[in-house]
Amino acid sequence: xxxxxxxxxxxxxxxxxxxxxxxxxxxxxxxxxxxxxxxxxxxxxxxxxxxxxxxxxxxxxxxxxxxxxxxxxxxxxxxxxxxxxxxxxxxxxxxxxxxxxxxxxxxxxxxxxxxxxxxxxxxxxxxxxxxxxxxxxxxxxxxxxxxxxxxxxxxxxxxxxxxxxxxxxxxxxxxxxxxxxxxxxxxxxxxxxxxxxxxxxxxxxxxxxxxxxxxxxxxxxxxxxxxxxxxxxxxxxxxxxxxxxxxxxxxxxxxxxxxxxxxxxxxxxxxxxxxxxxxxxxxxxxxxxxxxxxxxxxxxxxxxxxxxxxxxxxxxxxxxxxxxxxxxxxxxxxxxxxxxxxxxxxxxxxxxxxxxxxxxxx
Amino acid sequence: xxxxxxxxxxxxxxxxxxxxxxxxxxxxxxxxxxxxxxxxxxxxxxxxxxxxxxxxxxxxxxxxxxxxxxxxxxxxxxxxxxxxxxxxxxxxxxxxxxxxxxxxxxxxxxxxxxxxxxxxxxxxxxxxxxxxxxxxxxxxxxxxxxxxxxxxxxxxxxxxxxxxxxxxxxxxxxxxxxxxxxxxxxxxxxxxxxxxxxxxxxxxxxxxxxxxxxxxxxxxxxxxxxxxxxxxxxxxxxxxxxxxxxxxxxxxxxxxxxxxxxxxxxxxxxxxxxxxxxxxxxxxxxxxxxxxxxxxxxxxxxxxxxxxxxxxxxxxxxxxxxxxxxxxxxxxxxxxxxxxxxxxxxxxxxxxxxxxxxxxxx
Numbered sequence: 001x002x003x004x005x006x007x008x009x010x011x012x013x014x015x016x017x018x019x020x021x022x023x024x025x026x027x028x029x030x031x032x033x034x035x036x037x038x039x040x041x042x043x044x045x046x047x048x049x050x051x052x053x054x055x056x057x058x059x060x061x062x063x064x065x066x067x068x069x070x071x072x073x074x075x076x077x078x079x080x081x082x083x084x085x086x087x088x089x090x091x092x093x094x095x096x097x098x099x100x101x102x103x104x105x106x107x108x109x110x111x112x113x114x115x116x117x118x119x120x121x122x123x124x125x126x127x128x129x130x131x132x133x134x135x136x137x138x139x140x141x142x143x144x145x146x147x148x149x150x151x152x153x154x155x156x157x158x159x160x161x162x163x164x165x166x167x168x169x170x171x172x173x174x175x176x177x178x179x180x181x182x183x184x185x186x187x188x189x190x191x192x193x194x195x196x197x198x199x200x201x202x203x204x205x206x207x208x209x210x211x212x213x214x215x216x217x218x219x220x221x222x223x224x225x226x227x228x229x230x231x232x233x234x235x236x237x238x239x240x241x242x243x244x245x246x247x248x249x250x251x252x253x254x255x256x257x258x259x260x261x262x263x264x265x266x267x268x269x270x271x272x273x274x275x276x277x278x279x280x281x282x283x284x285x286x287x288x289x290x291x292x293x294x295x296x297x298x299x300x301x302x303x304x305x306x307x308x309x310x311x312x313x314x315x316x317x318x319x320x321x322x323x324x325x326x327x328x329x330x331x332x333x334x335x336x337x338x339x340x341x342x343x344x345x346x347x348x349x350x351x352x353x354x355x356x357x358x359x360x361x362x
Numbered sequence: 363x364x365x366x367x368x369x370x371x372x373x374x375x376x377x378x379x380x381x382x383x384x385x386x387x388x389x390x391x392x393x394x395x396x397x398x399x400x401x402x403x404x405x406x407x408x409x410x411x412x413x414x415x416x417x418x419x420x421x422x423x424x425x426x427x428x429x430x431x432x433x434x435x436x437x438x439x440x441x442x443x444x445x446x447x448x449x450x451x452x453x454x455x456x457x458x459x460x461x462x463x464x465x466x467x468x469x470x471x472x473x474x475x476x477x478x479x480x481x482x483x484x485x486x487x488x489x490x491x492x493x494x495x496x497x498x499x500x501x502x503x504x505x506x507x508x509x510x511x512x513x514x515x516x517x518x519x520x521x522x523x524x525x526x527x528x529x530x531x532x533x534x535x536x537x538x539x540x541x542x543x544x545x546x547x548x549x550x551x552x553x554x555x556x557x558x559x560x561x562x563x564x565x566x567x568x569x570x571x572x573x574x575x576x577x578x579x580x581x582x583x584x585x586x587x588x589x590x591x592x593x594x595x596x597x598x599x600x601x602x603x604x605x606x607x608x609x610x611x612x613x614x615x616x617x618x619x620x621x622x623x624x625x626x627x628x629x630x631x632x633x634x635x636x637x638x639x640x641x642x643x644x645x646x647x648x649x650x651x652x653x654x655x656x657x658x659x660x661x662x663x664x665x666x667x668x669x670x671x672x673x674x675x676x677x678x679x680x681x682x683x684x685x686x687x688x689x690x691x692x693x694x695x696x697x698x699x700x701x702x703x704x705x706x707x708x709x710x711x712x713x714x715x716x717x718x719x720x721x722x723x724x
Binding site (some may be wrong): 122176179181182184186188190199229231232234235237238248249250251252253254255258259260261262263264265267269271272277279280281284327357 | 385470540541543546548550552580591593594595596597598599600610611612613614615616617620621622623624625626627629631632633639641643646719
């Protein structure tokens with residue numbers, strides 16, 4: 001059985017697509033979803049590079065405010081000049097059948113607008129985390145995609161990383177650690193001046209939005225629970241102009257329904273690295289680094305089990321490849337992404353709770 | 363110059379003792395303070411063993427509710443039978459010139475009573491942490507010792523441990539780590555049923571009183587600051603009878619005046635081990651284990667410095683020896699101990715703030 005994309009689309013519309021699409025994929029590994037990165041900064045560069053190694057993603061269009069840059073990248077990725085868009089003519093992607101989905105790699109404050117416009121243009125949306133700078137924006141993004149019948153996925157790369165993160169979840173769920181009691185996490189680095197992430201309007205917050213979100217999301221997927229309570233403290237120490245608009249350091253605790261308690265740390269003022277430490281009655285897991293792109297490692301010490309000390313040998317941008325392929329499969333097979341809009345919304349709700357607990361008026 | 367203890371005592375009373383005592387000590391390394399352990403449980407056993415290796419401490423009397431046990435220990439340590447006391451005739455230590463100081467190794471709820479009675483009997487007091495189960499009791503202990511003109515020291519062994527804890531303080535104060543931004547700590551273990559530490563009346567609380575206090579005290583001496591804010595969450599997960607009266611897990615955050623933020627974890631439900639991780643602008647320190655009796659280790663990664671990875675080769679009960687000797691010197695030289703009553707009081711005040719923040723009515 002070999003189906004054209006148009007035929008598959010019609011099947012999807014009838015609701016019979018899932019099994020057929022799966023069969024189709026098994027037969028046609030060449031089938032690729034046409035992605036259009038929106039914004040060509042650092043994070044989009046990861047996505048572009050990932051497309052080269054992806055089974056189901058290819059770059060078919062670009063959106064950028066810098067035509068020169070876009071033309072160079074277009075040449076590298078075989079994107080025809082007619083498929084280069086600016087922010088001004090972005091809505092015209094609606095008429096471009098080469099584009100199945102957009103990848104939103106813009107500053108946080110622009111995620112909502114460009115997601116909603118993409119949905120209105122009939123495109124699926126893979127959006128970087130954090131989802132948006134407010135709960136209202138997150139909800140509007142979800143609503144727009146739902147109304148347009150388009151899929152929305154948040155690019156939580158770590159939920160697609162097998163050796164440290166997915167393995168940790170599996171070990172925890174297996175019960176081998178006994179009852180999980182505590183989790184310690186950290187995620188932070190010493191930021192250079194001048195980054196848009198230090199601009200409060202664009203970033204919506206400091207390291208919590210950018211790095212702490214890994215710790216927050218991590219605690220949620222490691223426990224499989226939603227926190228009942230969050231309490232935090234934040235500070236600015238370095239009076240060097242970087243932290244006029246966002247926090248420098250933030251630490252918070254959470255309590256989950258089962259009683260698991262978690263400590264999370266984030267910083268733009270010191271290189272915390274990234275780690276999670278999970279302690280159960282019968283053993284512990286350490287992911288460190290837990291959430292970088294490269295060199296992740298899982299250590300486990302569990303009673304009655306062989307010690308685990310396992311690096312993830314995959315190299316960057318492997319996690320982006322996994323994301324791009326997962327969303328492509330969701331589109332082709334009409335499945336809900338593993339990290340849909342609601343996943344991003346839940347984190348933003350909690351982030352706002354943490355900020356309020358730190359005394360910030362959000 | 364060789365002085366008898368009586369002569370030294372008279373000199374101390376005139377206020378001229380400090381320099382003379384120092385000179386006397388230099389001349390007479392055999393001079394020892396007579397200690398009387400009160401309670402002969404596990405922690406007192408550490409102190410007893412330490413006395414064998416101590417330069418300035420010797421065991422001259424014992425207080426115990428178990429005469430048989432006390433007689434055995436008395437024989438081992440060369441304590442004459444007349445110097446064995448019970449809790450009933452404890453106040454008679456006032457008449458025993460062999461006893462300079464008591465070492466309080468009783469359950470937490472008894473610290474205040476036996477400290478105050480010792481002060482009234484004219485004895486100096488070395489008291490185990492946590493100081494007491496309430497701020498009121500701590501203050502009463504301080505007041506009683508002050509009124510009696512006797513010294514009070516809290517047995518914070520880690521503040522006498524050189525390789526990990528004192529070295530960490532030194533590195534932090536040197537400025538080599540740049541400005542300190544964050545501290546992560548943990549201290550906890552999986553407790554066996556039946557311990558007095560699970561009895562709320564005796565222990566005054568759970569792992570926070572017993573193990574979390576290391577993390578709390580550690581953050582205070584590592585920063586050299588007093589926290590402005592504490593916020594915590596606590597939980598009981600294991601419904602196996604151990605946690606009817608005390609918490610099982612507790613995590614809290616603190617904010618210090620300089621802006622340093624700290625995360626602390628404690629547990630009686632999982633083996634968290636003990637660690638502190640200090641992150642500054644220019645590097646990090648990891649003490650792990652940080653607060654055990656043996657095998658402590660300091661790791662440091664600081665820009666422009668040689669990496670540090672240094673174990674403390676001293677074996678238990680080395681920290682108790684250092685404590686016993688420090689307090690003996692304070693007595694002989696009429697110096698204020700490094701960890702006086704006020705140090706214990708500050709921790710108990712903060713512990714009560716943390717408990718209140720967790721919703722406990724203290």
